[in-house]
Every structure is written in structure tokens, then in C-alpha cells.
Amino acid sequence: MATPQPTLTQLRALVGVADHRHxxxxxxxxxxxxxxxxxxxxALERTLGVQLVERTTRSVLLTAVGEQIVTRARGVLGAVDDIAEVAVRARAPLTGDIRLGVIPTVAPYLLPRLLPTLRGRWPQARLRLREAQTATLLAELRGGALDLALLALPNDEPGITEIPLYDEDFVLVTPAEHPLAGGSAVPVAGLAGQDVLLLEDGHCFRAQALDVCREAGARERATLRAASLSTIVQMVAGGLGLTLLPAAAVGVEVGEGRGLAVATFRRPAPHRRIGLAYRATSARVTDWGLLAAEVRAALPGTELDLSPVPSV
Amino acid sequence: MATPQPTLTQLRALVGVADHRHxxxxxxxxxxxxxxxxxxxxALERTLGVQLVERTTRSVLLTAVGEQIVTRARGVLGAVDDIAEVAVRARAPLTGDIRLGVIPTVAPYLLPRLLPTLRGRWPQARLRLREAQTATLLAELRGGALDLALLALPNDEPGITEIPLYDEDFVLVTPAEHPLAGGSAVPVAGLAGQDVLLLEDGHCFRAQALDVCREAGARERATLRAASLSTIVQMVAGGLGLTLLPAAAVGVEVGEGRGLAVATFRRPAPHRRIGLAYRATSARVTDWGLLAAEVRAALPGTELDLSPVPSV
DNA sequence: AGTAGCCATAGATCGAGGCTATCAAACTTG
DNA sequence: CAAGTTTGATAGCCTCGATCTATGGCTACT
Known part of the structure; x- marks a missing residue:
């Protein structure tokens, strides 16, 4: 036994040679x-007992084992860097750039409340915002272009960890003179036969609302798919049908005197869970926990059907 | 800058303290x-600039950052061990125990050919065989109870890498007096209205054969689900219906003079791809490549519709 | 053949990491 | 309550290995 173990310096040397071939x-x-x-x-070759590099005076090549070990060595060195990064982040919590992606059916309703809070409590944090649909956000998250994503859960993406933030009921928005207008505890089946306006393809909220429609036996007015909830609500005001909104959108989208009414579903109402997602390997897990707390604190009060998910 | 980087020794020290709390x-x-x-x-705390361990003379606790860093440190140390392991394996290719799991619809037809070849060429390799269905094999592979699995691809399991080995056509086995008996280039639709005997639940070959039946409009004789292909073939011989077999099974299962006939499908025939699966992090990737070559070499000749997939 | 480029070897130096001995604090016990 | 025990930190010394400069040897090109 007593085989000496490879040193980090040795691994760095090997990776360097692999990178420069010189x-x-x-x-x-x-x-x-x-x-x-x-x-x-x-020394590394001696301790491992294997030739890793083919040297001639003209060229430097890696052996097959060399390639494998270089790959692993890169991983090791990266992980060590991460350790240093974790320490630095711990020394200065929630500072620096935070590249946050948000889905379009959350961004306009949550961010106006979140940003001031965050600015007040963590003035050193600089949010870089990006609005895109779930699939895009997850891809960018995975690729390292984003640090965090705020979206509907669960996504069950391997290598991505999720922090649940809050559950948000869906409500019904109808013209004021509609039979369901202003109702409370409307059963889902009450939607049967209604014309429902939905978002265009790619929005996760479209899929969730569509599920509700299917269960209830409602029709989608498929020729009128809209690009934003704002547009949809205007179409509802125009008498083209009714729609579902996530609770947090009601305050912004449904103003007074526009001939619109809001009805709530019978509990348990259809709802979605919103949360944060990040790479499981992220060095800033603690930061994300703090940020999650800020989002919960920024939620609107109980006038809406929002229930923060208790943090672990 | 010039922050010194953590040392492996330091990481080992930290992990040791975390393990023993003493x-x-x-x-x-x-x-x-x-x-x-x-x-x-x-020294580690100094270079990282963060307190990792709370010491009193009575007890040793990790701080929150400490916990995070310990987790990562374990990863780093494990990866370094893996590097050593890779080197050892490279020095002695295909030696030692290989815990190989095989699905039941492959094992009896491939192993009798593979084992002698392997014994001849790699006498130092000791195969530990286990026969189980795909789901079990993948779980054991992931958990480290198996090194390798021989099964149908693709499985799209994150963290699991697959090496395609060969494609295997499905053939029809019927009683000798059946209208389809002995046919060649039978269209899949020719199965319409037939009684097909299939394996019991959980076999991947059952699912694949069932797909063919659905496409063709054939009926499964669901009351007669069998535990092995052998049993099914006997039931076919007894006139209870017909069945699909993977090509490699024909030689073993369909003997002469048992009143059975084999028909082949029109190309492209329904088929499955068989391959090896291993943990993407496995230190023995090279070994698995060698073993894959042995499996391809052990395939029966061209009398069957087996086509080895060319190695990368 | 000469020369330039490139990696390996030799020998000297210096510091990181190891050990023993000892100290300081806190809990235990008679 | 005082002495003892346990446990982690500190001090001082030593050794081994990593690094440096200087040099050698090989190959390819001119």
C-alpha cells in the first residue's frame, strides 16, 4: 500500500500541459x-504508475489514460475553486451580480414588490433580470448564463434544485355581466361549456390553465391565443370570453370600472406552486436561501390567495 | 489576490474532524x-477567511459554511481517489470483479457465447452475474451494487452512460400450420387480429412487443402472460397463439421438430437496440469499452438478424 | 553539420507540514 | 471546592519535498 496520493499541484501541472500541449x-x-x-x-506518473503524456521533442500528446485523468483532474480543480468561492460568498452574503430569470406570468406581479425590499435590505446585491419562458430559463440556468430562476414547480430537472416559495390559487376573470361574475367557491365544473381565453404556446401557465379547462369541459378559444395576461384580460373586457389568472396578477390586471369581475374557485382551488431553481452545484446556496426569504417577505398580503410555503 | 488555495491535506483534516467531531x-x-x-x-480557515468549526473543549460543531464545504471537500477527495483508481485499472485492464446485470430476455442467449470468449481472452476478469429487469438493474447500477448493465437502449437516465452494442430484429414464432408460418418479409400489419402471447409486466421486451401489436392491431392474450420466453414458446407450440421473439432467442428457443415456424418481418423490421450502461463517473470506462468489444465479438453470425453497432 | 527548440536531469535552497512538549480552559469528582 | 482529566491550541524544532538555476541530450529543420 502506502501509495502516495496525487497532489493538487501535480493535477494542475497535468491539466496545464494538457491545455497547452507544451x-x-x-x-x-x-x-x-x-x-x-x-x-x-x-511525479504524478510515478505515483499513479501509468504514463499520462507522450513526449517527443516535437510534440506533447496525452495517452488514453491521460485524457481520462485530465478530465477528472479538471473536475477536482474546479471543485476546489468552488470551495474557495463558497467561502468568499459566505463572508459577504448576497452581494454582487445575481442573474435571475423570471417567467412572464410572475415577473410583472412579483418584481415590483421584490425589488424595493431587496434594495433596502441587501443594497450590495445587483439583480440582473431576464424574462423568459420556463424551457429557456432552465436551459440558461444549466448552461451557467443564469444563477437563479423564478418559475413554477416542480420541474424535476436533474442537477437542478428547487426552493418552494408560495402557492398561488387560480381565479376566474369574467365580464361584469357574466353569469359566473364575482362568484366565490365556484366549482371547477362550473366552467363547462365556457369560452376560455389562454396564453400562446410555451407558457407553463397556459398548460396549467388548459388542464383545468379539460377537467371542467370548457373550450379554449384557440384562434385568440395571446402573448400576455394583460392582452387576455383586455380581450375578456371586450366580451370575447373569460379567462383564468394566477392570484398575484389580479391586482395589476383587473382594475376598477373596466367592466370586469373576479370569481374564486371552491377550495381546494386549482393553483400553482412558484419557487426558485438553481444548479445543485451552485456555490451560493446560502445566498439563495436568503433571497428566498426576501421573496416570501415581498408577497402581497392575504387579500389574495397566496400562501407562502414554510421554509424547511 | 495571491490567496493560497486549500490543500488536499487540509480538506482531509476538515473531513476527518467532521466525521469524528473530535x-x-x-x-x-x-x-x-x-x-x-x-x-x-x-490553516484552512485562515486561507478561506471563514470559521468552519466551532470548538469548545466539550464539543466540536461545524458552522453552516463548514457543512457546505465539508460536502464539497468529500466530493473532491472522492474524485482524487477515483483518479488513483482509474490509473490502477489502466495498469491492469479488465481484471477483478465485474458486477454485470443482464435483462432476462438477453441473458440466456448471449451469455453462453460471451462467457467462454471472455474467459479465453481476459482470464483475470471475474464476472459476477445478476439477472433482473431493467428498472432493478438501473437502480442497482445507480446505487453502486452493479458496475455494468446489459439491457435495451435507450434509457435516458441522467448520470448513466450507454454503449450501443447491437440491433436485434424481432421475429414471429407461430405453430407450423399457422397461415403466417415461415413467412419472410411479413408486414407488421399482417399481425392484425392475431392472438399474441407476451411476457408479464416489467419486462422491457413486453413493452416493445406490445407497441408492435398495437400498431398492427393485434390482441394480447392477457390471461396468459408468461414469466419467460421459454414458457411463451411452449405455449405457442401448444397452439395458444403466436409470439414475437428477439432474433437472438430463436436459436435456443425454437428447436426442430416441435411444430414451430419462424417468420421474419419486412424490413425495416421492428427491433431493439441492446447495449451496456454504466455510471458516467465510473473509473473503468476503458474496461467497459474493451468488454463491449468482446460482446460484439461474441454475437452469433449472420444467420440471425443481428447487426453490431460500429464502435465510435 | 550546425542550430534552434524543447524536455529531462542535477544540485542547491527554502518553506510547508510534521512531531514532541507544554499550556489553557472546562467539565468531573472525591 | 480543589485536584484531576479531558481536549484543543501554541511553541519550537526538524525533515522532506517543491521549487529554482544551470546544464545536458535529443530531434527536426536549414
Whole structure:
């Protein structure tokens, strides 16, 4: 036994050589002398008992094992960097850029409340906002273009962790003179035969609302798919049908004196769960927990059917 | 900048303390003196600039950051161990125990050919075989109870890598006096209205064959679901219906003089792809490539409709 | 053949990490 | 309540290994 274990320095040396395919340049990039680098790689080969690099004076190639080990070494070094990053983040919680993606059926209703709160409590945090649909957000999250996404759960994406934030009932928006207008505890089946206006394809809220319609036996007015909830509500005001809104949208979208009425469903009403998603490997888990608390604190009061999900 | 990076020794020290919650015992476990361990942890805290461990003389606790970093440190150390493992495996290819799981609709037809080949060429390899259905194999693979699984692709399991091995056509087995008996280039639609015997639930081959039946408009004789292809073929011989077999099974299951006939489908015939699956993080990727080559070499000749998938 | 480029080896130096011995604090016990 | 025990931190010394400079040897191109 007693095989000495590879050193981080040795791994860095190997990765450097793999990157530059040249000992001299790799040494320069690592700020060490060329002999140091040579001996580091040699030592690694000795401890592992395998040749990793094919050297001729003309070219430097990796062996098959070398390639495999370089891949793993990169992972190790990256993970060590992450450790340092975690420590730095812990020293200065919720500071710096936070690239947050938000779905369009949440952004206009939550952000106006969240941003001031956040600015007040964590002035060092700089939110970089992006509004896009779930599929886009998850792709960008995975690719590292976003740090966080605020969207409907669950998504069951491997490698992505989710923090539930709140549950939001769906409500019915109708013209004021509609039979269902202003009702409370409307059963879902009460939608049977109604013309329902929905968002265009790709919105997760479209899919959820469509599920409700299917269960109730309502028709979608498919020729009128809209790009935003705002547009839909205007169409409802124009008498083209009725629609479903997430509770948080009511305050903004349904004003007084526009000939609109809001009806609530019988409990348990159809609803969706909103939460944060981040890469499971993110170095800023603690930050995201703090941010989650801020979002919960920024929720509108009880006049809406919003229930924050208790944090673990 | 010039922040020194954490050392592997320091990470080992931290993990040791986290495991034992006691400096003295952790030091003993790591074969170093207690002061050495103390100073290693202290040095790590200094380089990271964060307190990781709460020490009183009575108890040792991790801080929140400490917990996070311990988790990552474990990952790093594990990855380093893996690197050593990769090297060892590369020095002695295809040696030692290989825990291989095989689905029941492949095992009896491929293993009798594979085992002798393997024994001849890689006498140091010890196959530990296990026969189970796909879901079980994948769970055991993920949990580390298996190294490899031989099954139908694709499975699209995150964290699991697959090596395609060969494509295998399905054939029709009927009683000798059946109208379809011995046919070649039978269209799938030719199954319309037939009574087809299938495996019981949980077999992937059942699902695949059922797809064919659905497409063709054939009926499953659902009261007669069998536990093995052998049993099914006997039932066909008894005149209870017909069945589909994967091509590799024909040689073993359909003997002469049993009143059975084999018909082939019109190309492209329904078929399945068989391959190997392993944890993407496995340290023995090279071994699995070699083993894949052996399986391809062990395939029966062209009398069956088996086409090896060319290796990358 | 000469030369330039490139990696390996040799020998010297310096610091990180290891050990022993000892201290300080806190809980236990007679 | 005082002495003892347990446990982690500190001090001081030592050793080994990582790094440096200088040099050697090989290959390819001119």
C-alpha cells in the first residue's frame, strides 16, 4: 500500500500541459519554471504508475489514460475553486451580480414588490433580470448564463434544485355581466361549456390553465391565443370570453370600472406552486436561501390567495 | 489576490474532524498527531477567511459554511481517489470483479457465447452475474451494487452512460400450420387480429412487443402472460397463439421438430437496440469499452438478424 | 553539420507540514 | 471546592519535498 496520493499541484501541472500541449508555455501560464512542471508531471506518473503524456521533442500528446485523468483532474480543480468561492460568498452574503430569470406570468406581479425590499435590505446585491419562458430559463440556468430562476414547480430537472416559495390559487376573470361574475367557491365544473381565453404556446401557465379547462369541459378559444395576461384580460373586457389568472396578477390586471369581475374557485382551488431553481452545484446556496426569504417577505398580503410555503 | 488555495491535506483534516467531531480521534484516524490536525484545520480557515468549526473543549460543531464545504471537500477527495483508481485499472485492464446485470430476455442467449470468449481472452476478469429487469438493474447500477448493465437502449437516465452494442430484429414464432408460418418479409400489419402471447409486466421486451401489436392491431392474450420466453414458446407450440421473439432467442428457443415456424418481418423490421450502461463517473470506462468489444465479438453470425453497432 | 527548440536531469535552497512538549480552559469528582 | 482529566491550541524544532538555476541530450529543420 502506502501509495502516495496525487497532489493538487501535480493535477494542475497535468491539466496545464494538457491545455497547452507544451511544457514551456504551460509552465509560464502556471507561473513556475519548466523543470518544476516537468518533475511535477513525472511525479504524478510515478505515483499513479501509468504514463499520462507522450513526449517527443516535437510534440506533447496525452495517452488514453491521460485524457481520462485530465478530465477528472479538471473536475477536482474546479471543485476546489468552488470551495474557495463558497467561502468568499459566505463572508459577504448576497452581494454582487445575481442573474435571475423570471417567467412572464410572475415577473410583472412579483418584481415590483421584490425589488424595493431587496434594495433596502441587501443594497450590495445587483439583480440582473431576464424574462423568459420556463424551457429557456432552465436551459440558461444549466448552461451557467443564469444563477437563479423564478418559475413554477416542480420541474424535476436533474442537477437542478428547487426552493418552494408560495402557492398561488387560480381565479376566474369574467365580464361584469357574466353569469359566473364575482362568484366565490365556484366549482371547477362550473366552467363547462365556457369560452376560455389562454396564453400562446410555451407558457407553463397556459398548460396549467388548459388542464383545468379539460377537467371542467370548457373550450379554449384557440384562434385568440395571446402573448400576455394583460392582452387576455383586455380581450375578456371586450366580451370575447373569460379567462383564468394566477392570484398575484389580479391586482395589476383587473382594475376598477373596466367592466370586469373576479370569481374564486371552491377550495381546494386549482393553483400553482412558484419557487426558485438553481444548479445543485451552485456555490451560493446560502445566498439563495436568503433571497428566498426576501421573496416570501415581498408577497402581497392575504387579500389574495397566496400562501407562502414554510421554509424547511 | 495571491490567496493560497486549500490543500488536499487540509480538506482531509476538515473531513476527518467532521466525521469524528473530535480532534484527537480524527487525528488518530488520519495517522497524524493532534496538533498537526489542529493546525491544518486552522490553516484552512485562515486561507478561506471563514470559521468552519466551532470548538469548545466539550464539543466540536461545524458552522453552516463548514457543512457546505465539508460536502464539497468529500466530493473532491472522492474524485482524487477515483483518479488513483482509474490509473490502477489502466495498469491492469479488465481484471477483478465485474458486477454485470443482464435483462432476462438477453441473458440466456448471449451469455453462453460471451462467457467462454471472455474467459479465453481476459482470464483475470471475474464476472459476477445478476439477472433482473431493467428498472432493478438501473437502480442497482445507480446505487453502486452493479458496475455494468446489459439491457435495451435507450434509457435516458441522467448520470448513466450507454454503449450501443447491437440491433436485434424481432421475429414471429407461430405453430407450423399457422397461415403466417415461415413467412419472410411479413408486414407488421399482417399481425392484425392475431392472438399474441407476451411476457408479464416489467419486462422491457413486453413493452416493445406490445407497441408492435398495437400498431398492427393485434390482441394480447392477457390471461396468459408468461414469466419467460421459454414458457411463451411452449405455449405457442401448444397452439395458444403466436409470439414475437428477439432474433437472438430463436436459436435456443425454437428447436426442430416441435411444430414451430419462424417468420421474419419486412424490413425495416421492428427491433431493439441492446447495449451496456454504466455510471458516467465510473473509473473503468476503458474496461467497459474493451468488454463491449468482446460482446460484439461474441454475437452469433449472420444467420440471425443481428447487426453490431460500429464502435465510435 | 550546425542550430534552434524543447524536455529531462542535477544540485542547491527554502518553506510547508510534521512531531514532541507544554499550556489553557472546562467539565468531573472525591 | 480543589485536584484531576479531558481536549484543543501554541511553541519550537526538524525533515522532506517543491521549487529554482544551470546544464545536458535529443530531434527536426536549414
Amino acid at each position: 511544457f514551456g508555455r504551460a509552465a509560464a501560464a502556471l507561473h513556475v519554471s519548466q523543470p518544476t512542471l516537468s518533475s511535477a508531471v513525472a | 480532534f484527537g480521534r480524527a487525528a488518530a484516524a488520519l495517522h497524524v498527531s493532534q496538533p498537526t490536525l489542529s493546525s491544518a484545520v486552522a
